[in-house]
Amino acid sequence: MKHCVVCQGIALVFVPIAFLFLWIRYRRGKRFPQRADSLSIVTTERISYYELLQATDSLSESNLIGSGSFGYVYKGVLRSGTAIAVKVFNLQLEEAFKSFDTECEVLRSLRHRNLVKVITSCSNLDFNALVLEYMSNGSLDKYLYSHNYFLDIRQRLSIMIDVACALEYLHHGCSSPVIHCDLKPSNVLLDEDMVAHLSDFGISKLLGEDKSDLYTKTLATFGYIAPEYGLDGLVSVKCDVYSYGIMLLETFTRRKPSDFEGDLNLKQWRLQKKLDVVSSIMKVALDCCVESPARRTNMKDVVGMLQKIMIQLLAR
Structure with missing residues (x-):
């Protein structure tokens, strides 16, 4: 009898881990079907202006799939x-030149x-x-707010x-x-396997050596901006953490x-609701949205916490 209890206890520990392992293998298999690596830029490819016009039927409106601040x-x-997806910058806007240069430099x-x-x-x-690279399933925003998707x-x-x-890599896996x-749902694109890809680095910032923050006059999308970013223009990786929490x-x-409206915001509204299924996820989100940057969690911990929650979901 004791032997059976021990076996059940071992199963309770290892079955969820096995589920997570298989899930990760599955996701990686979808991401890397026949590819040795995953470079963000394929510099050997050359496509001319005229080839782009042919590919998009002269940038016809019927081929328009998205728009942003700069194009x-x-x-x-x-x-x-x-x-392919072709992001064309509106050169009548002075900021578009800088946005193009920034995306090229960063990516x-x-x-x-x-x-x-x-x-x-x-x-x-x-x-x-x-x-x-063309993302056939569009943006997370489309899936959240369209009645045709779930x-x-x-x-x-x-x-x-x-x-x-992606954010863990940007914050902790790069030389700078x-x-x-x-960060917002419209900048999260989904491929044919529903794997998410972070996009639009037009106003991103590179932190130099020995720098943890910097000041900028560039404002992001209202509602997702961290308090210190919106009030003082102070930007750090913790601004991304805050935006991630809101998203x-x-x-x-x-x-x-x-x-x-008024003093009621998304964080306060969530605190007034009781959700059994996603309460753990809400806690992670609120840890990201703490007003003080120093008290916010980091993306390494976020990845770890969400993966534990996924184990619980897969084990059900």
């Missing part, structure tokens, strides 16, 4: 049959499976564009773990920490930060 994104198909040195992959850039006097709890958690892994500065809350509540 538009079009779907294209190369002569080889490869689907040139980044290598991670959960960052959008840039195939090449195309630039002349009148045209600046980035050619990106994400279950495991899918939402899996996507947010992907984003957390990278601050994304504009984690949003992903599991389907409520935008802008849905609230």
Whole structure:
């Protein structure tokens, strides 16, 4: 009898771990089907301006799949049959030049499976564009707010773990920490296997050696900005942590930060609700959203905590 109890106890410990191991293997298999590595930029590829016009039917409105502060994104198909996304910068905006240069500089040195992959850039006097890997399932924003799409709890958690892994790499895995500065669901893109890729590094910041923060006049999207970023322009990796926390809350509540008026915000609204299934996830999100940057958690710990929650979900 005691032997059976011991066996059951061992099973309770190792079965969830086995589930997590298989899940990670599955996710990695989807990410790396026939690929030895996962470079964010394929510098050997060269695509001309005229090839881009052909691929996008002269940047026709029917191929428009997204827009942002500095330009538009079009779907294209190369002569080889490869689907691409072409991010064209609006050069009538002075900030667009800087945004293009920033994305080129940042993405040139980044290598991670959960960052959008840039195939090449195309630039002349009148045209600046980035050619990106096409994400067939669009953005997280589309899945959260469209009546035609649905994400279950495991899918939402899996996507947010992907984003957390990308941020962990940016903050702790690069020679110089990278601050994304504009985390929000529309900047999380989903490939055909629903693997999330962080995109849009147009206002990102590189921290130099021996620097933990810097000041900037560039403002990100209202509702996701950390207090110190919005008030003083002080930017650090903890600003991304705060934005991630807001997005984690949003992903599991389907409520935008802008849905609230006056003193009631997304954090306060969540504290007034009782959810058994996602209470642990809400706690992680709130740990990210602490007002004081020094008291906020870091992305390494976030990844670890969310993976433990995934073990619990897979074991059910």
